Amino acid sequence: MIEAVGLRYTYPDGTVGLDGVDLRVAAGSIVWVAGPSGGGKSTLVRLLCGIAGENGVVEGHVHVAGRPLRGIPRAGRPEHVGLVQQEPADQVVAGTIADELAFALESSGWAPDRVAARVAEAIGWAGLVVEGGGHPTWALSGGQVQRLVTAAALAAGARVLLLDEPFAQLDTDAIVALSERVRAFAADGGAVVLVEHRAEACLPLADRVVVLAEGRVALDAPSSAFVAGSAEVAALRRVGVHLPGVLSLADRAAPRPLSACRLAAAARPPVGGEVPPLLVARALTWSWPGATRPALDGVRLVVGPGERVAVLGRNGAGKSTLLDRIANDRAAVRTGRLVVVPQDPDLVLFRRTVYDELAYGLLEAGWSRDRVHARVMGLAGLLGVGGKLEAPPHALSRGQRLRVAVGAAWASRPELLVLDEPTAGQDAAHVAAMFDAITDDLGASALLFTTHDIGLALVRATRVVLLAGGRVVYDGPPAGATAKLGAAGLGVPEWVALCASRGLPPCDPDAVEVS
Secondary structure, three states, rough: OEEEEEEEEEEOOOOOEEEEEEEEEOOEEEEEEEOOOOOOHHHHHHHHOOOOOOEEEEEEEEEEEEEEHHOOOOHHHOEEEEEEEEHHHHHHOOEHHHHHHHHHHOOOOOOOHHHHHHHHHHHHOOOOOOOOOEEEEEHHHHHHHHHHHHHHHHHOOOOOOEOOOOOOOOOHHHHHHHHHHHHHHHHHHOOOEEOOOOHHHOOOOOEEEEEEEEEEEEEEEEEEHHHOOHHHHHHHOOOOOOHHHHHHHHHHHOOOHHOOOOOOOOOOOOOOOOOOOOEEEEEEEEEEOOOOOEEEEEEEEEOOOOEEEEEEOOOOHHHHHHHHHHHOOEEEEOOEEEEEEEHHHOOOOOOHHHHHHHHHHHHOOOOOOHHHHHHHHHHHHHOOOOOOOOOOOOOHHHHHHHHHHHHHHHHHHOOOEEEEOOOOOOOOOHHHHHHHHHOOOOOOEEEEEEEOOOHHHHHHEEEEEEEEEEEEEEEOOOOOOOOHHHHHHHOHHHHHHHHHHHHOOOOHHHHHOOO
């Protein structure tokens, strides 16, 4: 259905993004493209649909259903190839859900009566029936936007679907629902290329796994080959791909069965004692214009020095709204300086180079040039962007841009660092390094973050807040949050359930002792 032969892409600055990639995806199959951040995954999907290469140099060929992609007029490509990019909000061009879904159809010349019928069908496919076609696109949560643009990508009848980080901003139920729709699309003869870091969702879904590292194919194997003790799992570990927790534990225990092993969790760091809080938010309530229910309904939140507080909830539960109100509502009393990094890192990147971004806050604080340089070099190494210091921030991969934004915010030394979905588009190694860097240097400051990575929250946070329908349904230690996830409409990750069955608190699978 789609074929790339000898695909090579060189950026205008001479950097090689892809280096001789061959990829064939048959009708009815789903290929998961995995690999570290900056390995060429997003570049690949952009070349597969013909939207990259305007400035750089493209070599090799892409064919769709036997036709050269270059021979298909741009206006007609939505009928052949659908793309959902890492930043789905960047694809939204219309003011309402119905208009967004109709855009590709009208652009492809569909008759008005066919457009209306197809839009109604796509609204159901996207799971946005409750919101309705007239609902404004700007009022959707990040996860709802993700579902909308995926439905829009398929509305014109494309038989190839390219998904770049489609699960990054989705809750557990939404991932299951999207996976079912993708599986049905493939079963109907479609071909899917799935770029994603969340292995626990992708391994059961994909037929094949292709690993990209440094612009080259490092591994191409059927998904059934990725079992405990296999060379394929070892290859994923080598390139830093996050493994599903139970598979990671089973792989470390191999060749013994996991059921025969004793598991012991690493000790958690102690939480500080009673100290005056950095943030007190009392009865935060907020409704978006035209909304039928409040996005926040009497939320109370207190954050103290040294705390790492994770906010969990389904798409539309009010997580991002809560962070916005904490930063902007007078009902939130702050005793220290607060810095927010939003879901879209591009909104806070404004300097000419990565070095300038990381140095900006330090220079504003009056640090000497030598001291700034030492701090920036150390921080860049921890964030995995040491080789990108002279590059423009917006020329980096999405994961790299996000790490630079977080690093720049943290370098400015706020008393409260607020991160909205800091794990989206990140590989496991860089997520771990980023959180290690912040945690090791937290001191009397505090970290407040939202995420859909439940496992990360339970392991990295000292406290977990669960939101449902704009209200707090749990606020307490991570160990107690496991039993309350259902109240927030969230599922329990398989490896967390395994830990609970062994009497262990939520813990990093790679930090569990297997004996």
